[in-house]
Amino acid sequence: MIDLLFYTLWQPLWLTLQLATLSVVVLLLIALPLCYWLSQYNGRVKPVIEAAIALPLVLPPTVIGFYLLIAFAPDTVLGQSWIALSGQPLAFSFAGVVLGSVIYSFPFVVQPILLSFQQHIQPINQTAATLGIVWWRRIVFILLPAIKPALISAVTLGFAHTLGEFGLILMIGGNIPGHTQVLSIALYQSVETMQYAQAHWLAAILLGFSFVILVIMYTYNRAFYRMQQC
Amino acid sequence: MLDSLCLNIDTQLPQGHYKVQHTLELNKGVIGVYGCSGQGKTTLLKIIAGLIDVNPDALMWDLHTHSAQSPEVNQAVYQAQTPYLFAHLTVIQNLQLVLRHAMKPSLFAFNDVIKWCAIEDLLEQPIVTLSGGERQRVAFARSLLCGKHLILLDEPFSAIDVNMRQRLLALVLHLQQTTSVRFIMVSHALSELAFICHEIIALSAGKIMQFGAPNLHLQQDNKHCPVSYLSLQQPQYDPQYNLIKWQLSADIDFDINIYSDALNQTDESATSYRWLINSDTITLSYEQQTQSSILNQIPVTVTHIETCEQHVIVELSVAEQQLLVKIAHLAYANLSSEDRFKPGVSMWAQLPLCSLSSNLL
Incomplete structure (x- = not known):
């Protein structure tokens, strides 16, 4: 019984947490410099870039998954370099699922950070520069602390959204326990094989997790904005 | 010690052509910049602070031609009329941030500055709770603490009551006369400038209309009752x-x-x-x-x-x-x-x- 619980509940849960954490870290590493640049960029292709960032919001995840599979097929240049880097093909691998999650949750992490940057960067940069504070100190000691609420929104939304990912993972990763079988996939499989007791557990875990994360985010943001408005 | 600043600005800005050529004798006294709204007063201060890019030979400090310096390293700090204070911090954190991270050490002792600006009671408050006048006082304290020698004041005390404004103007004059800090101050109130300035420049549409001692401007300002x-x-x-x-x-x-x-x-x-x-x-x-x-x-x-x-x-x-x-x-x-x-x-x-x-x- 304990073994069964471990394999059917704990393993997908652990995998899901690993996936969400890793995705959020990668997302922050990409989103922060991108937003820093984009919030000050006002060129002609800005709408194109913004549209590309927002695409995962409107596209069915299967479309993204399909193109990723095509682009990273082992006989393409991208696929070859992926294999050279990670040692295995993109399809049916954990690394492939992380890549998919990063693209899928991209707008959820970028939007709050971008909005906050657009609001703060220009006045902070001007004011701090004329006071004699150099650029990297401005970013580390003023800008990042100033956008803390947006960072927390971005992290929680990115994390929660990755928890809820399904179609894209199924397309890229398939359903391999311990590698690509995250909670949502495990739930799907349980229902398919009519193991409703397991399905109830998995669904309840996902629901509880997502709810708690959102409650944490809204509690924190409310406290912050109340402090700013009192 | 800053003695003079030779302006040779000749540039095209989105608002129109901007041409100001004049030598500011910073060591002789506070320089006032006067004019109606939208005539280029703020622009002048921002150019001197290095916040607006203009022709490279626009600023000449103490008769040495310097290549244009970035706002972080030049000698001027710009203080806006509605100053931007870091809203996620308290008053004292705003001031300490400058003391800790500005490139130059402060020219004044922290305790002196907060006493001069009468912000002792505000130190622990978050920025959002401050009134406009209190923000201006905190911003002035921050400018004094940033270690730069030329402070560019853009309507610095416009939201402050008359008694406190008079006290702060007297402070500006006192610091100009007794320390190495120099001031250029923008105002639309000529009486305020006449109160402390050695020379006043009147700007109109990005050009100097008149410059000279305050009396000259006062006489022309109001012909009906000079x-x-x-x-x-x-x-x-x-x-x-x-x-x-x-x-x-x-x-x-x-x-x-x-x-x-x-x-x-x-x-x-x-x-x-x-x-x-x-x-x-x-x-x-x-x-x-x-x-x-x-x-x-x-x-x-x-x-x-x-x-x-x-x-x-x-x-x-x-x-x-x-x-x-x-x-x-x-x-x-x-x-x-x-x-x-x-x-x-x-x-x-x-x-x-x-x-x-x-x-x-």
């Missing part, structure tokens, strides 16, 4: 009558006194004061008025008489200072009866009691 000022020195408090007695000249032989109220003796260190006087509050007579309630009566010499349609403006000189008096045509006719009233004649001018608080109203 304003002039007297520089008062060496205050002595008279506790018996609760008045302050000022000297009109540093020269001891030239003993002319002006009395002012002592209601606003907030800043004991103020050793000089510029009293702005509306020209219609002064009267003239050939004889000294005795047995009257007038306290401020000074001997003057008429230097120029100008008749306008509605009134006559008389220029007077006293202790190498200039005063303007506006009189009616009837008064002019009475004074002129024996053809005595012409340049060179000595007269007595009766002035109201000097009010230290009403200066900036």
Whole structure:
């Protein structure tokens, strides 16, 4: 019984947490410099870039998954370099699922950070520069602390959204326990094989997790904005 | 030590062509920049601060041509009219941030600055709870602490009440005269600039319309009722009558006194004061008025008489200072009866009691 619980509940849960954490870290590493640049960029292709960032919001995840599979097929240049880097093909691998999650949750992490940057960067940069504070100190000691609420929104939304990912993972990763079988996939499989007791557990875990994360985010943001408005 | 800044700005900005060529003698006194809204006052300060890119040879500090320096390393700090304070921090954290992370060490002690700016009671407050005037005071403290030698003030005290504004203006003048910090100040209120400035530049549509001593601007500012000022020195408090007695000249032989109220003796260190006087509050007579309630009566010499349609403006000189008096045509006719009233004649001018608080109203 304990073994069964471990394999059917704990393993997908652990995998899901690993996936969400890793995705959020990668997302922050990409989103922060991108937003820093984009919030000050006002060129002609800005709408194109913004549209590309927002695409995962409107596209069915299967479309993204399909193109990723095509682009990273082992006989393409991208696929070859992926294999050279990670040692295995993109399809049916954990690394492939992380890549998919990063693209899928991209707008959820970028939007709050971008909005906050657009609001703060220009006045902070001007004011701090004329006071004699150099650029990297401005970013580390003023800008990042100033956008803390947006960072927390971005992290929680990115994390929660990755928890809820399904179609894209199924397309890229398939359903391999311990590698690509995250909670949502495990739930799907349980229902398919009519193991409703397991399905109830998995669904309840996902629901509880997502709810708690959102409650944490809204509690924190409310406290912050109340402090700013009192 | 900053002595001079030679401006040679000639550039095309989104608002229009901007051309300002002038040498600012920073060491001689506070420089004022005056003009209506949208005429380029803020732009001038931002160019000097390096926040707006212009032609590379636009700024020449102390007669050395420098290549344009970035705002972080140049000598100027720009303080905006609605200053941007870091809203996620408290007042004291805002100030400590500058002390810790600015490239240059502060020129003043932290405790002195917060006392000067009267922000001791605000230190622990979050920025969002501050009023506009309190924000301006905190921003001024922050500018003083950032270690730069030239502070560019853009309407710095516009949201601050008259008494505190007068105290802060006196502080600016005091720091300019006694420390190595230099000030350029923008205002649309000429009286505020005349109060502390050595030279005032009037801007219009991105060009200098006029520059020179404050008196020059005051006369032209309001032709119907021009304003002039007297520089008062060496205050002595008279506790018996609760008045302050000022000297009109540093020269001891030239003993002319002006009395002012002592209601606003907030800043004991103020050793000089510029009293702005509306020209219609002064009267003239050939004889000294005795047995009257007038306290401020000074001997003057008429230097120029100008008749306008509605009134006559008389220029007077006293202790190498200039005063303007506006009189009616009837008064002019009475004074002129024996053809005595012409340049060179000595007269007595009766002035109201000097009010230290009403200066900036």
